[in-house]
Amino acid sequence: MWLDPPLPNSHYKEIMCNLYRDLERAKDIKMLLKVFVVLMVCECDEPATFLISRTDENPDRKFRGCPNFKDKYKKCDFFLWLDPPLPNSHYKEIMCNLYRDLEREKDVKMLLKVFVVLMVCECDEPATFSISRTDENPGRKFRGCPNFKDKYKKCDFFLWLDPPLPNSHYKEIMCNLYRDLERAKDVKMLLKVFVVLMVLLMLFVVVLVMMMKKLLDERI
Ligand SMILES: [Zn+2]
Numbered sequence: 001m002w003l004d005p006p007l008p009n010s011h012y013k014e015i016m017c018n019l020y021r022d023l024e025r026a027k028d029i030k031m032l033l034k035v036f037v038v039l040m041v042c043e044c045d046e047p048a049t050f051l052i053s054r055t056d057e058n059p060d061r062k063f064r065g066c067p068n069f070k071d072k073y074k075k076c077d078f079f080l081w082l083d084p085p086l087p088n089s090h091y092k093e094i095m096c097n098l099y100r101d102l103e104r105e106k107d108v109k110m111l112l113k114v115f116v117v118l119m120v121c122e123c124d125e126p127a128t129f130s131i132s133r134t135d136e137n138p139g140r141k142f143r144g145c146p147n148f149k150d151k152y153k154k155c156d157f158f159l160w161l162d163p164p165l166p167n168s169h170y171k172e173i174m175c176n177l178y179r180d181l182e183r184a185k186d187v188k189m190l191l192k193v194f195v196v197l198m199v200l201l202m203l204f205v206v207v208l209v210m211m212m213k214k215l216l217d218e219r220i
């Protein structure tokens with residue numbers, strides 16, 4: 001069963017696809033960076049040492065490096081700054097991409113939020129809130145073109161706001177519920193009409209009785 005509504009058209013599907021791809025990529029990079037930082041192992045396959053740079057070029061800058069750095073015959077080239085800026089263009093690129101993806105994700109989220117609130121159909125008019133009453137989608141909220149009644153004017157804009165029902169069993173339950181509600185409304189209406197008719201009938205009877213009494217009085 002879908003918990004979220006489907007997207008209205010391929011344009012928004014593409015936006016969402018890109019968003020998820022970017023999110024996955026961002027997650028992968030985050031995960032990689034996390035694992036990489038925790039399990040950081042140098043090229044000698046030894047846990048990288050935490051150190052702090054004291055050079056003029058990089059004062060007080062944390063880094064991890066080969067634990068064998070003192071042994072110039074054994075040490076490897078492993079070296080990673082833990083504080084920004086990053087050690088080389090490769091990591092700079094990774095981080096740049098990560099931040100770009102995060103920014104893009106924010107933009108897409110914002111777009112989607114604005115889109116849902118200010119939802120405008122392809123005629124550039126605010127989409128109408130409606131509730132489906134079909135057997136296929138009973139009680140399911142959607143937004144659509146406000147010109148849907150005008151078959152020459154209406155556009156193809158359509159978006160379910162509620163998830164679809166999982167199977168015919170639930171569809172039947174909802175259909176029955178709505179039919180019962182409709183019937184209940186009908187019964188209420190009937191009761192109202194009945195009450196009004198009763199009141200009218202009583203008034204009629206009262207008037208009739210008064211008239212009869214008047215006639216009787218006149219005869220006497
Ligand atoms: Zn090493």
Ligand SMILES: [Zn+2]
Nearest residue numbers: 121123145155
């Ligand atoms: Zn429209």
